[in-house]
Amino acid sequence: MPNNISFYIFAVGVLATATAAMRLRNPVHCALAAAAAFAGLAVIYFQLDAEFISFAQLLIYVGAISILVIFAVLLTRGSDIQPGVELASPHWLTGLAIAVLVAFVIAVPVCSSSFGEKIAPKMTVAPVKLIGEELMTRYLFPLETMGLLLTVALIGAAVIALREPEESEIRNPKSEIRKQPTTEELVAEVQP
Amino acid sequence: MTPLSQYLFLSTLLFAIGFAGVVTRRNAVIVLVGIEFMLNAANLNFIAFWRYGVSGAAPTGIMAVMFSIAIAAAEAAVGLALIIAVYRHRKTTQLEKLDTLKG
Amino acid sequence: MTALAEPPVMHEAPPSGTIWRLAEDRSSFAGPTDDRAGGLPDHDLLEVALGPHHPSTHGVFRMDVVLDGEEVVRLKPVFGYLHRNHEKIAEKNSYLAAIPYTDRLDYICSMTNNWAYVMTVEKLTGFQPPERAEYIRVIVGELTRLFNHACLVGFLLQDMGALGTPLMYAFREREKILDLFESLSGARMMCNYMRFGGVRCDLPDGWIEEAKQVVAEFPRFLDEFEALLTGNEILLVRSQGIGVLSKELAVNAGVTGPMLRASGVGYDLRKVDKYSIYPRFNFRIPLGQHGDVFDRYMIRLLEMRESLSILKQALDTIPAGPIVDPKAKQRGLRPKAGEAYGRIEAPKGELGFYVVSDGSPNPYRFRIRPPSLINLTVLEDMCLGHTIADVVIILGSVDIVLGEVDR
């Protein structure tokens, strides 16, 4: 069962890299591990015959979001971590307990239900053409909304991240340095 | 083929890992990554249920995931922009230090 | 065609009654850059040492650059890595033995270095080079200017990232001139050719014809060069408006040579000093208006064409005769006590030698005014506010040779 084996390999990989992304000290390492986890998920989508989603996942999560995260880390100086600074929040133990509880709560019904074994996968795949047609007919309104949302997000992100002119900027000595002295300033006439 | 429950388990664990990250880490950027993991876990569920489901030829799961990915992209962009903007003011991305409303 | 408001004039000397001096407050020249906190924005600054073994610092030269993003907010040139103590060695050696060392100042143009030095000693001793020797000096000097400018443009484009194609074309032409120099003086680069009161040896048979052929073929190379580069949009956007050097700053900082003329100051020692036999030749001095990298590039191309015209005239009219002043003495020269400052328009600017004699066989004091070093002093002023990529081409357009900067 090569399919099964590869699923387990990638599942373990995804879980390992995701754990690493949440546990490593250096945020850049975290972002890189997260990128690996996203790529592993893309492979799992591909196994599930959702190739379009798989490529979209690669393109958006690995190609765009990871890069964004890395840029954010670098811009907030996240990568120069001082030794001795606590990484985890003060209530990390409580948080971890809740997380384990959540996992348990979800896992129990999954185990107890039997549909996992019963339902055989149907042998239909979604060709790109079909997805396109659906997008243009049934999901037209969500698509347009999504376009709007993305535009708003783009503009919003740009506006938020734009550097506001700070007070210190106004008396920025750099501009003084750059100022070219005028002829009058530079050439002083001295009568002997 | 791998049974559906395996995918659901994977999704559960991924969600839990993301959640744990969100509630235990201090760095806001990493918290955002955790949220992305949780979204991805949900996406995996959508795809798995679509693949094993009975919804006929309609690519419903795929559609949901597509919109989810788009939202995730928008969320990441805005979220990271916010973090950077906050960092400019407070010179920190440590979440517990960002507890006052005054800038 | 835009006409200038006033016609360009040659400045013989600064206007009378006026002392040109630097204004007191030159913040860009302000002290050492060590006090990083003072006067710089507090957000992320990147301090980069460009050099001393950076690919495009033309040798062992360092620029300590403070970057805001990719923008230069402070730049400190650091040199001295190639210091060879030339001036002190010359004070220990005889007058003659200093000549081969001058070859190694600006090792691209040894002929003009020789020329400046022997001219100084001639001033000190009163030797008068014969007519033919003066012609030979002018010819080799202008040939030197030709290939120096060609190579400079090649290096500049190399700094712009043109993968050496223009440089290789320039070197191809330079080889022809170097062949001429080799058959004349025995060496391609370290010519050691000029002597007090003349030149070392006469032109070999057929040299004039070969030189004429090189001069006749050179315009074709210039046309090729211009077709390849001058209209190139990338070169235009990279060089226009970059590294502007204002007329006033250029004059006040003592910048000379093509750099000064690119800033629009008509000052060329060949016209001003009228040394040697330059007044006999008909040539013009091209002037820039903007003083940016593109002007400095164009001025060099135009100067090459003027040099070609001088060369044509000189090669056609060179007389026969002796090549060295019969009164001149090379070995064991003991000039009367005194001092002399000799200067010529070297390809890079005003190259001056100041020699003091106390009547002994070696100079009492020996100083050089290297154009490369003095042109380099305005580097920071030209670079501020530009990006690191511009710094590299601004440095390239200054035309420095580290042998001359560090001596």
Add this chain to the structure above:
Amino acid sequence: MNNLDQIFVYAKYWLLSQLPGGVQSLVSIVLDIIAIIAVFGTCFALTTILERKGLGRIQNRYGPNRVGPCGLLQPMADAIKMLTKEDIVPFAADKVVHYLAPLVLTVPIWLAFSVIPFGREMSAIDLDAGVLFFFAVGGASELAVFMAGWSSRNKYSLVGAMRAIAQMISYEVPLVLATIPVIMLSGSLNLNKIVEAQSGYAFGVAQWNVFTPWGFAGFFLFLIAATAESNRSPFDLPEGESEIIAGFLTEYSGFKYALFFLGEYLGLFAVTALSVTLFLGGWHAPLQVLEFLPSWFCFFVKFAAIIAVFIWVRGTVPRLRFDQLLNFSWRFLVPLTLVNLLVAVVWHFTSLGAGLDQSLRWLISAAMIVPAYVYFGRALSPNRPTRIYQYAE
């Protein structure tokens, strides 16, 4: 379909038929992988030497000609040199990331070749969303470049990596936008179908996309974006050696450097192969009389021609500055690709039996794209009057 055309396909099937049924599918995959690695590995070796020789000739010199006949074994010598060099890792470097970066760059790029049809019936996998796959696997190269630059703990490396990422992101937009007209008009993301859509001959000349106005403009826009995407001159800023030494490669040596080098060239090959597929009719012969030529031969001739153009450009132009580079993408390429999209739409709808003849369609398209080109070109480089130089006598 002559035998020569399908010789590789037949060879593969013959080989598979010799094997027991159980391993056939696995061996088939392995054979495809070996074929791609062998062919493009050889291409890499040949390109490095031919590029150096070609650049040499452009610069009026011989180029490497010492190792082997005409210097053709130079890549072997280079490989031996690279492999035997000391692999230096800076003391302060992030060792794991530093080690992984070349792998992350090189491995996904091999994947991109799997969807390209190199000849009739000659693509490794026939993916429904082939174009999307191509761009998706390309996304990892940005991460790899960042990893290399960041892990080296060198200022030049970091600046180079930042430049590279900004450049790749900026040029991915026009690159994708330039492919969209092709996808729209052939109605598929499948590269095999796109090649099929360009089959057929009119007046003995092939009906490739490049012979349509939108295809013509799109081809050049695509090539420019591809040049930038693969960090080639004049867009080789990430490793602009005269400014930032070698950019993100500064701290790499030996085999890791060779891997980066390989990765860069493979990236170039991949986009070149894609441009051949999208615009130059893939493996179709250019003229009907040339149809007897094997399809893979046609493909690789076009491939080599485009690579030669890249080399030619590299030998000619200087490098852009970084802000100019980004401006060029956002202010020139992106608007033009959008106009080109419009041209493709117009082209598509005028063909729907509106009774317009071909020349009128061309005229309309040209009337849209040429003014846009002139306008955006002007806007890009503000009016620079021709400089007049005065002479002082």
Add this chain to the structure above:
Amino acid sequence: MLGSGIIKGMVETARNFFGSYVSRERLTTVQYPEQQLAPHENARTIPLLVYDGDMEHLRCTACGICEMECPAQCIYIVKDTVKKSDYLGRMQFQPRVFDIDISVCMACGICAEVCPFDSIMMDQVFALSTQNRFSGLLLHKEDLAKANGYFHAIHPSDAGDIDARRDEDKRKAEAKAKAAVAAKAAAAIKSSEASAKQVEVAA
């Protein structure tokens, strides 16, 4: 229009590309070990010491002028203790040690210029690399000494001039010597005559 300058440049590089296959002038490379250009007659690299006939007849008289004038001070001379007869028959010292450190020598040619005995001249060898950078680059008298024939081969016109001058000197010297001998003989005869006279007078 945008791009026209780049296209012009590309035409230029294409011309050079094809030109390098047809025009010798464009492809100026000399493939060094196989092809070598003959050096120009004036070309100079390191100094050499000319001898006439055999090694025992170096022209050098160990006068030390070159040692003094060398800008890089790379010449080291020790005079021999015995004098030998030179080509004019004069008794001259010869160098016992004549070393040139060519790792310091800058091939300026001043030594050759100042040498009053036409002894030190400039060689044209350029493949000077050795395994040992100290002893390998310190050339001794034996390494530097070259026959006049060799000098003729590399600098024919210079060597011709010098030989002509030396022959002239030699001829003059011989004539002078002859004249001196004759004068001496004459003087001897005279003196003998005179002495004879004196004898006579005395007698």
